[in-house]
Amino acid sequence: MAMPSVFRSALRSWRGLLASLALVGALAALPWFSGFATQRLLVEVFTVFAIAMAWNLLAGFGGLVVVGLHVFVGVGAYALFFLSNQLGWNPWATLPLAMGVTGLFAALTALPMFRLNGAHFAVGTWVLAELMRILVLNSDALGAGGGMPLITLAGFSRSDRNLGTYWAALAVAVLALFWARGLLKSSLGLALAGIRDSEPAARASGVAVTRARLLLWLMCACLSGLAGAIAYMNTLQVSPDASFGLSWTAMAIFISVLGGIGHIEGTVIGTVIFFALRESSADYGVWYFVALGLIAIVTMVLSPQGGCGLVRRRWPDFDPLRTRRWMP
Known part of the structure; x- marks a missing residue:
């Protein structure tokens, strides 16, 4: 009886892998069948998805709102623009360095941030972002209030710029999804799931809560910084008010609430819903933002687990990424 079950599980895994590869391949080939406007929209979708995934992991598993x-979006973007311009490096080759700079920044700021708890921590991270915005705003080396253009992209044609940026954005979205899946299936993921379900119980079981949260903080910072760098590569210009703007976090929170906090599938669902609403309702001006707020409130009241919770009520075994752990 055990062998057929193993074979069925392996077959489902192979089918899921092949379907994932086919989807990624189709998305990679999309630029040859679509215009620049579609590519630029999808770059935004992919980068916002990665940032929302980072926020969902921090809040939903690490308990870090x-x-x-x-x-981290701003630090990653400015690191890419400054290093690429100053060193004359290919901007795509500079992306890993920008991600590393963001990780270093997260490590240096972890000590003061992790001394705070709850609401103080949440507000403290917002204050940190404002301090960085003001610092960059008054830094002539970083372009001050006018920001910086990505000069090194001037040597590429428009088609090459769009293709390269699109593929980089697709890569960061795929990285975000499969990194999150791998994280949750690891021992660190098991520790984070324990923290999510009950922090006191996790501590009593010997889980190093602070260490787990610190590792998650560093990983999510690197992911957000990489996504931010690619997002502003898409616009060719970075400025302090935009890159250090609260709108990035607001989108991540809204997507996580819609899809389901603490579920990585929820980030996929929330991103699809958010951009579908935005593209179909943005022409209504201020009423669009009112509608988004009402939808978020209704979702939190009627389905605290978001769209993923609704799906699992209908299909309890819904687990396309196979991250759930079952008791034998």
Whole structure:
């Protein structure tokens, strides 16, 4: 009886892998069948998805409600623009370095941030983002209030710029999804799931809560910084008010609430819903933002677990990424 079950599980895994590869391949080939406008929209979708995934992991598993996640978006974007311009390096080759700079910044700021708890931590991250915005705003080396253009992209044609940026954005979205899946299936993921379900019980079981949260903080900072760098590569210009703007974190929170906090599938669902609403309702002006707020409130009241919770009520075994752990 055990062998057929193993074979069925292996077959489902192979089918899921092949379907994932086919989807990624189709998305990678999309630029040859779509215009620049579609590519630029999808770059935004992919990068916002990665940032929302980082926020969902921090809040849903680490218990870290980060109101200032956009600080990593800004640091990653400015690191890419400054290093690429100053060193004359290919901007795509500079992306890993920008991610590393963001990780270093997260490590240096972890000590003061992790001395705070609860609401103080949430507000503290927002204050950190504001401090960085003001610092960059008054830094002539970083372009001050006018920001910086990505000069090194001038040597590429428009088609090459769009293709390269699109593929980089697709890569960061795929990285975000499969990194999150791998994280949750690891021992660190098991520790984070324990923290999510009950922090006191996790501590009593010997889980190093602070260490687990610190590792998650560093990983999510790197992911957000990489996504931010690619997002502003898409616009060719970075400025302090935009890159360190609260709108990045607000989108991440809204997507996580819609899809389901503490569920990585929820980030996929929330991103699809958010951009579908935005593209179909943005012409209504201020009423669009009112509608988004009402939808978020209704979702939190009627389905605290978001769209993923609704799906699992209908299909309890819904687990496309196979991250749930079952008792034998």
